[in-house]
Amino acid sequence: MRVPLRFVLPAIVFAGLVVFFFIGLRLNPGEIQSPLVGKAAPAFALESLGDPTRQVGSADFAGRPWLLNVWATWCAGCRDEHETLMAITRQNRLPMVGLNWRDDRALALRWLDQLGNPYVAVAFDHDGRTAIDWGVYGAPETFLIGADGRVLRKHIGAITMAVWERDFAPLLAPQGEG
C-alpha cells in the first residue's frame, strides 16, 4: 500500500527536527571556540601579584610548554578547580602561571595563603586588558602554551583531573616535558 506524501512529509520534517535539536541542544553555548588556539600566545608583562616591583611576563616562560590559568577570588569555579590545579602542579610537568583577573590584591594573596599556591608566578591584571588580549570572558580559563609559543589548548570553566588527562596531558608528550 502506498502512503500519501502528505502523511510521509511531516514525519520526515519531524525526524529532521529531532536530529537538529538532538545535536543543537547538547551543544554548550557557553563554550565558544577560541580563535587563539593554534596562534601565537599574546605577549604580556604585568606586575607580579605578590610584589608590585617585579614583573611577570609571557617572555619569562618562552621556549618550553607552560600553563596560564585565569582566576580571581570572586570566581566560584576557581575555588572548585583549585585542588585540581594543586594536583597538576604536584605532577611537576610544566610551570603554571596565574593571571589574576580584575581582583583585589590583598584578597588574592590571602586566597593563595589559605588554599595553597599552585603557580610559579602570578600576574596581576587589575584593569583586565591582558585578559581581553587572551579572549577571556569567564574565569576560570586555562591555556596550554607550547614550547613554540603557540596556544595549544584552551579550557573554559573549572578544570578537572579528567579534563586534564583527556585534553591537556596528551598534548604534552610530543612537546617534551619542561
Next chain:
Amino acid sequence: MRYALLMVALFLAGQAFAIDGGRAFEDPAQQERYERLIRDLRCLVCQNQSIADSNATLASDLRREVRDLMEAGQSDEQISRFMTERYGDFVLYRPPLRPRTWLLWSAPALLLLGGIGIAVLVIARRARAARANPAVLDEEPDQT
C-alpha cells in the same frame, strides 16, 4: 489620571538608565559611531545582550577598549578585527559572509521563496479544483 501619568513617566524612565558609565565623546558623530559599534558587539558573559546593554565587568572593559581604539584612530574594520581575533566571529552580531555562514544569510530568502512556492502550489490546486467542481467553494456547512 495623575497616577496614570506618573506610571507612564516611571515606565518611560526605565529607558533612560545609562549602563555606560564612561564619558561621552565631544563630537556627536563620534559618539554615534561609538554607540553603533558597541551595539553590534555581543557580550560573551551574558550572551543575549550587546556590550551596550550589559553592565557586566567584561562588557564595560570591552566598551573601554572600543573607546580607546577609536581615540587611537582605528577604523570600524580594525576595531571589529581586534574583537574577532580575540573572541571569534561570535562576538559580532552581524556575522561576516563566508562559506559557513552562507546558509545563515540566505535562510530568510530561502524561507520566503519556499513559502511563496507552497502558496502558489496550494492556490493553483484550489483553482483547479474549483474549476472542475465549483461546489467545493461552498463546502462550509450552512448554519442558517
